[in-house]
Amino acid sequence: MRGVTRLHEIMSQINIPGTVRRDEPLKQHTTFRVGGPADLYIRPTDIPGLQRTIALLRSEQIPVLILGGGANVVVSDRGVRGAVIDTTGLSRISISDNTVRVEAGAMISDAAAETARQGLEGLEFLYSMPGTCGGAVWMNARCYGSSIDEVLDSVNYLNEASELCTLTAAHEEFDYKLSPFQLHDWTIVDAVFTLRYGNADELTKRMQEYYEDRCAKGHFMLPCAGSVFKNDRRFGAPSGKILDELGVRGMTCGGAKVSDLHANIIVNTGDATASDIRTLTHRLRDLVHTERGWELDPEILFIGDWAEDPHTST
Ligand SMILES: Cc1cc2nc3c(=O)[nH]c(=O)nc-3n(C[C@H](O)[C@H](O)[C@H](O)COP(=O)(O)OP(=O)(O)OC[C@H]3O[C@@H](n4cnc5c(N)ncnc54)[C@H](O)[C@@H]3O)c2cc1C
Structure with a gap:
């Protein structure tokens, strides 16, 4: 009972743009469509809101679990004790010349499509792969012979003290399905990719082939x-x-x-x-x-x- 009251008190202190709910069924937020409730579910829609929420939860010693698209997880039937922060409300993609900044909760496939449309090559191999940019960087997502670290420039993240920091991507720190983020309790905020100039029609054709291959594999x-x-x-x-x-x-x-x-x-x-x-x-x-x-x-x-x-x- 004390725990419930405490969570209610903490909820009332989270004044951010976005969603804050108790006992949110997580099966609605995973591609496996399984998973019990999160004690506390928060979906911020801007980075200051994300930062304030994580700082508050940490100061109250509430365990925090970051969820992107839920495309690589099996959430227990009992759910998650503590707080789940769903990043999918942070979905901005901004392109300047051949550099793209992708917020953690943007779907990585959307970033691939958007950059390809502008004739920028490098992310197209991730087209139609489910999940967010944050999840893809965390796992160093890999398909069709490429890994995301090959085009990754830098990542902004919140460290254990909820401070905003930048990691310049050193490729020796990444490996097959491994990233430095798996070693720390850090929250990826956004990622910057440097892409090559290419041909939009060719990139679109390649993306269609990847999509069809995934469909054929069910x-x-x-x-x-x-x-x-x-x-x-x-x-x-x-x-x-x-x-x-x-x-x-x-x-x-x-x-x-x-x-x-x-x-x-x-x-x-x-x-x-x-x-x-x-x-x-x-x-x-x-x-x-x-x-x-x-x-x-x-x-x-x-x-x-x-x-x-x-x-x-x-
Ligand atoms: C049909 C299908 C096909 C797939 N094909 C591929 C494939 O070809 N290649 C491949 O590599 N994967 C593939 N996957 C797995 C999945 O798409 C990737 O692992 C994807 O990168 C997961 O992203 P997500 O946002 O869903 O992460 P989630 O599943 O939500 O989270 C995965 C992990 O990342 C952490 N995380 C997520 N966001 C953040 C953040 N902002 N900060 C810190 N930690 C974070 C979570 O805490 C968790 O530990 C496939 C999945 C499906 C359903």
């Missing part, structure tokens, strides 16, 4: 979060191929199912719980370990309150 047929496991060069084949050889397509756990079209994608067939997805992920990992002796590393992130989840078996 990316948009059922709720999912893309690849379940990262690839690992030491295993000599992509995780999808390793899983395919073990015949996992169609394997189910409750409403979660390994896609019929791609062995490294789990889909929500309609009534999957987060626990179903986690159990199926563990079964795939264990199968590969038993049959091949390799430990696959999950790419999807299991976030929120998983403590003693009675429904998850490993």
Whole structure:
């Protein structure tokens, strides 16, 4: 009861443009369409509001979880204790010559489309990949042979003391699906990319091909979060191929199912719980370990309150 009163008090102090709610169901904010409620859900629409909110929550020692497009996460069925800050209200994209500044909550695919329209080349490989700019930088998103750090110039972020800082992107600090942001409790505010001058028609054609390829792989047929496991060069084949050889397509756990079209994608067939997805992920990992002796590393992130989840078996 004291906790509820305290959260109400804190809510009343968050006077920012945007949305502030209690017990927001997070399944509405994730591409898997699973996840229980956030105790406190805040969606600021400007950077000062984001900064003030994070500073307040930290000073009150409320745990803060940053959510972008929810395209790489499985939120626990019990939800998230503390506060979730949804960045999608920070969605400005500003272009000047061949430089583009993208706010953390802008969809990275929108940034790709917008820059390509202006004949700027470098982000087009991310067209139609779900999620925000902040999420893509955090994960160093990679597809079609390129990673986002290849065009990343600098990132503005809030550090642990909620101060606005700038990181100049040093590419040796990034690696396959790794960024410095995974090592710190920092909030990405916006990112600056330096692009090349190119041909708008050619870029549009390439983006259409990427989109069609994703459609053919069933990316948009059922709720999912893309690849379940990262690839690992030491295993000599992509995780999808390793899983395919073990015949996992169609394997189910409750409403979660390994896609019929791609062995490294789990889909929500309609009534999957987060626990179903986690159990199926563990079964795939264990199968590969038993049959091949390799430990696959999950790419999807299991976030929120998983403590003693009675429904998850490993
Ligand atoms: C159909 C489909 C296809 C996909 N294909 C690809 C692909 O080809 N390549 C690829 O790399 N990924 C792919 N993904 C995964 C996903 O699109 C990317 O990981 C994307 O970058 C996630 O962005 P997001 O905004 O949804 O992040 P979220 O899922 O919301 O968050 C992911 C992590 O980033 C952190 N984060 C997000 N924003 C911030 C911020 N502003 N500051 C600090 N931390 C932050 C979160 O706390 C969390 O830890 C795919 C997903 C789907 C659903």
